[in-house]
Amino acid sequence: MISKNKFILLVSFCLTFNIAFTQKTLDRISVKGNSFINEKNDTIVFRGYNTSDPDKLEKQNQWKKSYFKEIKKWGGNIVRFPVHPSAWTERGKENYLSLLDDGIKWATELQMHVIIDWHSIGNLKTQMYHHDRYDTTLKQTFDFWRTIAVKYGKNKTVAFYELFNEPTMYNNTLGTISWLEWKEMNEEMITIIRANGGEGIPLVAGFNWAYDLTPVKENPINATGIGYVSHPYPQKREQPWEDKWTEDWGFVKQKYPVILTEIGFSHTEDEGSHQPVINDDDTYGDAITNYCDEKEISYVIWVFDAQWAPKLFEDFETYTPSRHGKYFKKKINSYNYNKK
Amino acid sequence: MISKNKFILLVSFCLTFNIAFTQKTLDRISVKGNSFINEKNDTIVFRGYNTSDPDKLEKQNQWKKSYFKEIKKWGGNIVRFPVHPSAWTERGKENYLSLLDDGIKWATELQMHVIIDWHSIGNLKTQMYHHDRYDTTLKQTFDFWRTIAVKYGKNKTVAFYELFNEPTMYNNTLGTISWLEWKEMNEEMITIIRANGGEGIPLVAGFNWAYDLTPVKENPINATGIGYVSHPYPQKREQPWEDKWTEDWGFVKQKYPVILTEIGFSHTEDEGSHQPVINDDDTYGDAITNYCDEKEISYVIWVFDAQWAPKLFEDFETYTPSRHGKYFKKKINSYNYNKK
Amino acid sequence: MISKNKFILLVSFCLTFNIAFTQKTLDRISVKGNSFINEKNDTIVFRGYNTSDPDKLEKQNQWKKSYFKEIKKWGGNIVRFPVHPSAWTERGKENYLSLLDDGIKWATELQMHVIIDWHSIGNLKTQMYHHDRYDTTLKQTFDFWRTIAVKYGKNKTVAFYELFNEPTMYNNTLGTISWLEWKEMNEEMITIIRANGGEGIPLVAGFNWAYDLTPVKENPINATGIGYVSHPYPQKREQPWEDKWTEDWGFVKQKYPVILTEIGFSHTEDEGSHQPVINDDDTYGDAITNYCDEKEISYVIWVFDAQWAPKLFEDFETYTPSRHGKYFKKKINSYNYNKK
Ligand SMILES: [Mg+2]
Ligand SMILES: [Mg+2]
Ligand SMILES: [Mg+2]
Numbered sequence A, B, C: 001m002i003s004k005n006k007f008i009l010l011v012s013f014c015l016t017f018n019i020a021f022t023q024k025t026l027d028r029i030s031v032k033g034n035s036f037i038n039e040k041n042d043t044i045v046f047r048g049y050n051t052s053d054p055d056k057l058e059k060q061n062q063w064k065k066s067y068f069k070e071i072k073k074w075g076g077n078i079v080r081f082p083v084h085p086s087a088w089t090e091r092g093k094e095n096y097l098s099l100l101d102d103g104i105k106w107a108t109e110l111q112m113h114v115i116i117d118w119h120s121i122g123n124l125k126t127q128m129y130h131h132d133r134y135d136t137t138l139k140q141t142f143d144f145w146r147t148i149a150v151k152y153g154k155n156k157t158v159a160f161y162e163l164f165n166e167p168t169m170y171n172n173t174l175g176t177i178s179w180l181e182w183k184e185m186n187e188e189m190i191t192i193i194r195a196n197g198g199e200g201i202p203l204v205a206g207f208n209w210a211y212d213l214t215p216v217k218e219n220p221i222n223a224t225g226i227g228y229v230s231h232p233y234p235q236k237r238e239q240p241w242e243d244k245w246t247e248d249w250g251f252v253k254q255k256y257p258v259i260l261t262e263i264g265f266s267h268t269e270d271e272g273s274h275q276p277v278i279n280d281d282d283t284y285g286d287a288i289t290n291y292c293d294e295k296e297i298s299y300v301i302w303v304f305d306a307q308w309a310p311k312l313f314e315d316f317e318t319y320t321p322s323r324h325g326k327y328f329k330k331k332i333n334s335y336n337y338n339k340k
């Protein structure tokens, strides 16, 4: 039997503990030249992990602090939340925001920054998408970013707003859109975010499923304080990769900050393995991480889940690392500057 | 007990009375130079009142002839019906039109013209609005005006079609739209209204919540027979107002008819008082009405209701005038040319 | 009583018969110069019939092989399926596709090619339509063609994709759209169809309810391998028609293939008779068919139904030809090159 007094003591201990934790806010991350910096002007290179959709995790009872503690054990200083438009629509704005509230609180307590990612794949102009779960409209996309900016604009944990996960015409099967049209849509989103008080960093992706940033050379986004994104999965290009990466997206780092918000790999025989993530000779891990280390490019591994592919662990009970889980858990834990 | 004969007599008296009333149609109002004129070529300056949304009034059992009779007592020669897109959507086109049918009939019987106002606030390009109740699309807006033109295009009571209540980017929080884009949307609505038989006068508003008409100087709407709208509430500008009003919207009256479809004020302590309607020193009433009287600019007071702010009366039982209700009831009753 | 053995025999006979039938695939139709050709390079001139909406026929239990056999008796080598956007939306994509599956199978068995027609009427830019049953969006239209291309792109029976039945501003009552805007929408649809594997021939219509192709002279669609459509009903122009037809759409046949996907007529007193299909002196039938025969222009009669107007037969029990049914049944059966 727990006496009333002891119970009260326990509760007040927890409250104190919680308050202490939540007060430890993170630094506001900003852009200086081609780098992300903290409030002390230190350059910060991010390494971390993608959660699966918070909606998916919540339905499995896995959207909880222990999941974030596990990510922390894997060495990350950042987590990316891929918000699927269909989940946002189905769960409803208010209910989905309460999932984000929890995730942002846990990330703050564990001292990891957050990327909120509007996880659509396709063509916002023609409104054709790779699958119904990515279905959205320009109106909903604008409204999403207004909502996020109003709600989390001053929250320093929420370092990044990734405007649209993977723009693609998919060889014109999703219709066409020009870079200038895409650029204008992104600029409008950035204007909306900032007008609504969003103090985080907008992240802009290029076509070919967020792989190709070549148009940035001639027509960069007309906004300061932003970063660019690429998703250079193994099969986007033939080996050797390095010169092609530089040509396709790495060159951007000469002038702007770059973050690879999705990288990862699997073997052909692995569950859910699919183009373009296959790398059977295990050369991709070292290639991409060395490339990023050398150029101080940030990266985030896809995906901290036991079902989505390439999965980083085998099950939610033991979090036993999968093939690429073993690689990245070791690699990301090897960085000194990520240790708090 | 009422005998059958008496009852029949009563009914036929009412029918006769009604027919007599409804036959007294109003003049078609049109544009001549910078004025509104009637069928005898007299210049008509409008003074009147905004109803609240007919849908709101009907739900309170206040959408009835006695409400219109009360407006008439307050001296108006015009009533404006603010149709909220959300109410239009929820009630359904046919049901909402039957509310308008009643209101137009009562206004006709009481010899007041009507403005039908598509009461949205925000940015039709990005489809972001000040509140969900203003949510609409370009498609719905076009369809609304097609519907109104087909139904009431020949009805002379319906003098004005106010295309879009208050266009605003709200400091870019609702995204951006250029004057040329806005101008083109208005021109398309005017084309649609006229093609569908709308013989009334389209009214066009500028940005900053229908305050700012400065772009009309360089780029007027490409259509004849229209009027321009401003909503110069007290706090849109610092006192003294007159020169600023001339610069911002009053100058338009040199070439085109102008109607202020919303004016009004309240004190800070009044219920529902909010920026930009506050005028604590009571200087606004004389300033705006003298300005309009001198330039023959029409105006309509916001709002003939006991709940919406600034309210014109205290309750639907006694219609006791509120602070600004007292001011405008007296002022509008003082005009000779409004007396029939 | 049917013995088990006999029943099995009957079933296996049907199966064999069916397999034999479905194996007789039709030639892929393509464009060569200003003609449609088959795989042997023969010029093919199409004459055939519009079904009513498969959804309408299915609800009447008339979407069945015997209906297609009757069309075959009437001499056609092509059938056009008018898919109403509202029916597509209400029935749902998968359920509607299963109707198309059946129709395409029956047409294949009876050796008739198929036109899939996105049967909207109105203005895709303003999203205003002649009636709610034609209501669609650019997004749905793109998605329709993606779906059709993925599903039937390699099916040689499905010779034609008619992109949008009848574009019209209806004297601006549906708002405005320029030819260059319309051209761009069609080009995007063609790009989407081909990217998704659609090997059939896209058909493009002009304004004025698919009557007017004059802008093709200066600004043809920027795509090869397509055809143009006109719907020259009797009242689109005053008699004599021939020179006007040449000026309005016939001239296109000098450079591109042309198919009249809707022609037909009725007398004023006929059921459902309406502008522009009335031709009381019975001169239209010979005029339009002689004009087409001379220029090798394909045509398709509206409509193989007993309710929709102008109906081709009196009832689904006897398929007794109506006035224009008699005319076209005889005429189309008189062509030698349509006989298989
Ligand atoms: Mg692409
Ligand atoms: Mg991805
Ligand atoms: Mg504004």
Ligand SMILES: [Mg+2]
Pocket (backbone or CB within 6 Å): B166, B231, B262
């Ligand atoms: Mg207002």
Ligand SMILES: [Mg+2]
Pocket (backbone or CB within 6 Å): C166, C231, C262
């Ligand atoms: Mg037709």
